[in-house]
Amino acid sequence: MSKKKLIHFQENLTFPHLFQPSYTALQEYFNLRSEWHDEFFRNKNPIVVELGCGKGEYTVGLAAKYPEKNFIGIDLKGARLWRGCKSVEEQKLKNAAFIRTRVDHLEKLFGYDEIDEIWITFPDPQPGKARKRLTSPFFFDKYRKILKNDGIIHLKTDNQNFFFYSLEMIRQEKHNLLFSTEDLYHSGLHEDATSIQTYYEKIWLEEEKKICYMRFTLNFMPPLQSPSPSS
Ligand SMILES: C[S@@+](CC[C@H](N)C(=O)[O-])C[C@H]1O[C@@H](n2cnc3c(N)ncnc32)[C@H](O)[C@@H]1O
Numbered sequence: 361m362s363k364k365k366l367i368h369f370q371e372n373l374t375f376p377h378l379f380q381p382s383y384t385a386l387q388e389y390f391n392l393r394s395e396w397h398d399e400f401f402r403n404k405n406p407i408v409v410e411l412g413c414g415k416g417e418y419t420v421g422l423a424a425k426y427p428e429k430n431f432i433g434i435d436l437k438g439a440r441l442w443r444g445c446k447s448v449e450e451q452k453l454k455n456a457a458f459i460r461t462r463v464d465h466l467e468k469l470f471g472y473d474e475i476d477e478i479w480i481t482f483p484d485p486q487p488g489k490a491r492k493r494l495t496s497p498f499f500f501d502k503y504r505k506i507l508k509n510d511g512i513i514h515l516k517t518d519n520q521n522f523f524f525y526s527l528e529m530i531r532q533e534k535h536n537l538l539f540s541t542e543d544l545y546h547s548g549l550h551e552d553a554t555s556i557q558t559y560y561e562k563i564w565l566e567e568e569k570k571i572c573y574m575r576f577t578l579n580f581m582p583p584l585q586s587p588s589p590s591s
Contacts, residue, residue, distance in 0.1 A: 368442040372460075375445040380438070380460040386468045394471030400457060401430045406476035409434065409506075411463045411494055412483045414559055416444020416456075421556040422479075423448070423456035429476075431456045434463055440559075463494065470506040478503060478513045482560040485522035495526035500533060504578055512538065514553065514575045518564040523572035530576055540574035549573070 372378055381390055397404050406429045410418045413433030423431040435441055441458050448456045486492040517523050530537050541547035553573050
């Protein structure tokens with residue numbers, strides 16, 4: 361490990377807005393689960409979560425823009441999270457936090473209805489592992505357990521296959537697609553989806569790749585059960 365990374369990991373331990381629960385700790389519910397408003401943010405403002413946030417451009421950018429909301433970025437990689445944590449410190453933001461963990465633990469981190477909105481920013485497309493894709497039915501089930509019924513999920517990706525896979529999963533599960541474009545920067549949209557660019561997004565844009573974007577809400581109706589043989 362490089363010396364710089366080691367220094368960043370040491371500094372990560374000092375940020376009050378970075379949580380790094382151990383795998384063992386997440387066998388149980390995280391101690392802030394259902395308590396983020398009262399015990400951490402100390403307000404009742406909506407909570408927005410960014411999944412696979414990397415350096416946290418959305419978490420930090422939106423927190424600065426919307427002081428009346430709270431933001432939490434989640435990623436596995438401590439070195440990337442350091443950047444987001446540092447920006448929160450430098451900008452003296454009180455409405456942003458980060459969690460270093462796998463997004464697979466969402467239900468351990470947040471309670472029912474605790475989350476108002478989700479941003480999924482340039483997730484790994486996981487070509488060989490459908491279940492690991494952040495728009496698979498497996499993950500939709502997790503989002504249902506933490507997101508309010510009208511909570512919007514935003515997805516930005518450079519990967520067209522992943523984009524079309526996501527559209528198909530939304531169609532199959534009867535979620536509500538609100539907007540989608542295969543070419544965000546020629547879609548006429550001017551809002552948070554275009555005003556903030558992530559580290560990876562800038563790389564793809566330099567390579568002249570198109571950025572895909574969609575937003576949708578979840579179908580909260582439980583799937584119909586098959587009738588039992590006796591009914
Ligand atoms: C392509 S990068 C995008 C990072 C950032 N959103 C951006 O656009 O610059 C994907 C990110 O997802 C994170 N990631 C991948 N699988 C994850 C998982 N299971 N849980 C949490 N983070 C994950 C990686 O560490 C990485 O930072």
